Each structure stands twice: as structure tokens, then as C-alpha cells.
Amino acid sequence: MGTKQNTLRFGTEGFRGVIAREFTFATLGRLGEAYGHHLLERGGGRVAVGYDGRFLAEAFARALAGHLSGMGLEVYLLRGPVPTPLLSFAVRHLEAAGGAMLTASHNPPQYLGVKFKDATGGPIGPEEAKALEARVPEEAPERQGAYEELDLKGEYLEALARRVDLEALARFPGRLYHDSMGGAGAGYLRDFLLRFGLPIPFRPLREALHPLFHGVNPEPIPANLGPTLAVLSAEAPPALALVTDGDGDRLGVVLAGGRYFNPHQVLTVLALHRFRRGHRGRVVKNFATTWLLDRLGARLGFGVTTTPIGFKWIKEEFLKGGCSLGGEESGGVGVPEHLPERDGLLAALLLLESVGATGKPLEEGFREAEGLAGLTHAYDRLDLPLPPGFDPRRLLEPRPLAGMAPVGLETLDGSKWLYPEGWVLFRPSGTEPLLRVYAEATSPSLVSALLAEARALVEGA
Missing domain, CATH: 3.40.120.10 (Alpha-D-Glucose-1,6-Bisphosphate, subunit A, domain 3)
Structure with missing residues (x-):
């Protein structure tokens, strides 16, 4: 496979990067080579490949499907774009050995990536991710094989129906909106309602597939939901908007009156x-x-x-x-x-x-x-650029914030400072060059105070 190098670092379940800079066809070939050999060592078999609506995602998916097929794997490319959960469902439905989804999830539009799935349809485990990362070759041969294209949307919708109470769903008493943010979840909730005859008044928002996600990052948080917040501000309960991210695996909710849930x-x-x-x-x-x-x-x-x-x-x-x-x-x-x-x-x-x-x-x-x-619950989050040379070890000593003395420290993943009426967590992002600062407390004013003082602490480093 050639000399290994460690220039490609996996995030939470795969690799993401800016298109044409870190994420290229050559990079994807190296990743495909590692994943293909990984599956072949475990007996080979079927592989499902899917893609969302990002720029060039289909072209990258076809390249990966051809590469894996050229290695001797039986490859099925889902007709898309499709949400990531459908790719995971396809792995289980096809009894495949694994799957690969071309997406950068909620990352900004200039990113693309690949999520790897194991035979369960879930994300590859921590040890499997380390093994894959370690075996990515310095370069990979060009490979091209034949693959089959499949449409499994109907089967996926049937699987969803088996997990919900359709009679209870039919009793939802208000208007329903679905904001798919220009992503791959577009049309799925509407088609579900139509397929199973659920008489819920429905209106789509930002339904057209859009590689720039209508000018926002496709993460369903308030900063990216301006149009939906405006539409719902004129509604009364129990109307609500359900918001799916760029690849349909995350959910946001906007309530009547334009309130974020x-x-x-x-x-x-x-x-x-x-x-x-x-x-x-x-x-x-x-x-x-x-x-x-x-x-x-x-x-x-x-x-x-x-x-x-x-x-x-x-x-x-x-x-x-x-x-x-x-x-x-x-x-x-x-x-x-x-x-x-x-x-x-x-x-x-x-x-x-x-x-x-x-x-x-x-x-x-x-x-x-x-x-x-x-x-009682209040919550907010800051996404701060990682300061140059920032050393996370300096966050291992909790300090007083918002007039409260710390009562503990937890370090399961990042540094969480505990207080009598709340907590603050500092953690570098696994997918972007950001320091995420999370805070929960018993009131919105206390959350605001915690985050303001945490920001000052980080930016004053």
C-alpha cells in the first residue's frame, strides 16, 4: 500500500476538509484504499455509498464507489442526494460490511468529507477509526470498477413508520413546517405524511437543494434559522418547524412565536x-x-x-x-x-x-x-476561533465565574467547570478550528454571564 503517513487526521467518524485544499479526489482515493483493504481483511462483501447535496458530492461518491469496486468489493451507490440516516439504513438493509457517506454534515459549505460506517450502520468505533487513519497510504493507485445504483427511499420511509405510532402522529393538531436548510433531508417528511395518509397541514421551507445552503452553515442553531424564526413568529401553538441539517442526521426545532427549542x-x-x-x-x-x-x-x-x-x-x-x-x-x-x-x-x-x-x-x-x-434549564454555546498556540491544559484549573465559586472539574472530553447553579465546558471542535464553549445554568442571565466571562478568559489568553 505504500509508505504510511499521518497527515490525514480523522474527526468524530471520518475525514473532512475544505474542497480542493484538503479534500481532493487524490485524498479520497487514499481514504478509499485504506477503507477498502480494511473491509477486505474482514471478508469483504457489500458496501453502500451515499452522498448529500454539497458541491461535487455526487462526483466524489461515484469516484469512491468505482475505487472500492475496483478493489473487489460489491458496491451499491444510493441515488441521491440522500440523508445520512438513509445510508446507515442501507447498510443494514443490504446486510453490507460497511458504508461511506460523502458529506460534511453541518460544516460550512466549502467543506466536504466522508463518514465511514461499520456493518451495524453506525459510525466506525474509536479503535477502528484509529486503525483506518494509521493505514492511509501516502498515495493510492487509480481504480475503477462497476457498481450498482439503488433507490431505497421507500424502504427507508417504511422503516421509519415501524418506529412511530401513526395514530398518535395523525392527532398532531397544528401546522407543520420542515426547514431542510437546502440539504439532503428535503422532501422526506412531506413524503412520509403523504405515504401514510397523515392529515397534517404542511409547508416546506428552504426546500430547494442548495450547495451553499441558502447562505448559512447548515447547522440548525438560531444564528442560521432567520427565515424560519420569522415565519414561525406569526404562528400560534402548537404549530412548529422541524429543521434538519445538511445531511439530515441532526434536528432543530422552532416553536410558534419564533422561539427556538x-x-x-x-x-x-x-x-x-x-x-x-x-x-x-x-x-x-x-x-x-x-x-x-x-x-x-x-x-x-x-x-x-x-x-x-x-x-x-x-x-x-x-x-x-x-x-x-x-x-x-x-x-x-x-x-x-x-x-x-x-x-x-x-x-x-x-x-x-x-x-x-x-x-x-x-x-x-x-x-x-x-x-x-x-x-430549571437555560443553555447557550459559543464557537470561538482557536487562539494561536492555545494550550487546553490551562483550562484544568476552574476559576470563579459569574460570581460563583467552582465546585468541581470533569475531564471526560474537554474541561467542564462545575458550579452550584450551572456548568461551563471548554472543548476544541473535532471538525473545525474552533474552541466550543458550552454553558448550562438555571437562568438565561446566568448562562450569559458564564459565557461572557469564559470568552474574556479565552480571548485574553
């Missing part, structure tokens, strides 16, 4: 809903996710497991068994009986199911969960 709130409502529907297993959350879940689990009697950031860690807990739900601060939600992977479209349907089943708008359901937990 953050991923911690989404996950908390889903945990309570699924518990009441008989799913009594553990809830798995990552290190940046709300402490409400711990309090709710203690009150209701379900376990809560905390993992490092990256859904690959949640997937590992799913595979151990005994889980009911997993989720991330970034909007990724998964249920183990569906896939050991996040699925923004299934999470959207489960939220609608919760409203239809209870008759309560999401805000009311969340307030109920806060009452059970005995804790």
Missing part, C-alpha cells in the same frame, strides 16, 4: 415520552448535554450514561443493550431499535408523536419534565 429540551421531552410509552432502558447522552436528564432519570428510575462527544460513543452503548434513547447537544438523536446512529427525521416524527399522544405543546411537555426534575 434547543436540543437539550428535545432530548428531555423525548426521554420522558418514551419512558411513558414503556421504553424503560438507559438514556445515553454526551458530555455536553443537559444535566436535566440525570435528575429526571433519578426521579423516574431510568439510568443515564454519559459518553465523550461523538455519536460513535453513544453507538457503543447502544450495542451493549438496555438503552432506550441517545442524544447529543448538537441535535443528534437516535433510538437503538431503529439504528445505532442518529436520525434527524425519526427524531422529528417522534416529537410529533409526543404532541399527538399527550395533546400538549412541546413547551408544556418540557415544563412538566423540568418540574419532575426539580430544576
